[in-house]
Amino acid sequence: MSLEVLQQKWLATMDMLVELNREKFRSPRASELLRHARSMINEASLNRAADEAFMVKVERLLEEAQREIFVAAQPLGDDFLMRWSETFDRIEAGERYGDYSLSVTRFYPHLPRARKWVRIKQPSGLTPKRLLEISHSCNVKIKRHGRRHLVIVGDGDALKRALAEVAPYIRGER
Numbered sequence: 001m002s003l004e005v006l007q008q009k010w011l012a013t014m015d016m017l018v019e020l021n022r023e024k025f026r027s028p029r030a031s032e033l034l035r036h037a038r039s040m041i042n043e044a045s046l047n048r049a050a051d052e053a054f055m056v057k058v059e060r061l062l063e064e065a066q067r068e069i070f071v072a073a074q075p076l077g078d079d080f081l082m083r084w085s086e087t088f089d090r091i092e093a094g095e096r097y098g099d100y101s102l103s104v105t106r107f108y109p110h111l112p113r114a115r116k117w118v119r120i121k122q123p124s125g126l127t128p129k130r131l132l133e134i135s136h137s138c139n140v141k142i143k144r145h146g147r148r149h150l151v152i153v154g155d156g157d158a159l160k161r162a163l164a165e166v167a168p169y170i171r172g173e174r
Contacts, residue, residue: 001059003044007100008091009062010037013069015098016084020073030068037061039120042102046160047167054171102156117153119145123169138162 017030040058044050066088073080091097122144131150135142138161140154152162 001055003041003050003055005091006037006041006044006055006058006062008097009059009088010034010041011098011100012084012087012091013037013062013065016066016069016087019080020069020076023073023076025072025075027068027072030065030072033061033065033068035119036121037065039118041100042118043120043163043167043170045102046163102160116156116159117151118159118163119149119151120166120170121148122150123166123172125172126166126169134162134165138165 013030014034017027017034020027020030037058040054040061044054044058066084070081070084087097131142134140138154139158140152140162142150142152142162145151152159152166154162
């Protein structure tokens, strides 16, 4: 699966979740999966060396998020399922859904709205000392978000530099 198709699927899945929320239904698990998938897509965008196994993981996260949303949306009826299934079929056939951008952020509770940010699962081997070094050298703030995640906050270029520093830990190279 190509990075572009995964980006389009992420956009559509996010819009599907927004529609679900607008109808007063919730799927916290889908929201978490989408945040994780977005971080991985952004990593693959910044580091073109992402391999097929990495892309498969992203695709599985998106599929799981879609399943969670479809389950939560059962009271909305078959129309919801059919409409979004057709959307994903068109994306897989090569149709463009929207514009994916690293700089576009949406509102998530307890995360910054005024600056750019990325939320990642904390890689093993990334020590607090190394996080502090990355924070200072890249001019970003790095803080824990929940028990297993980190949020990196800063301007666009600083964020990219920080992600490049964290990437080897995500890939298990350090």
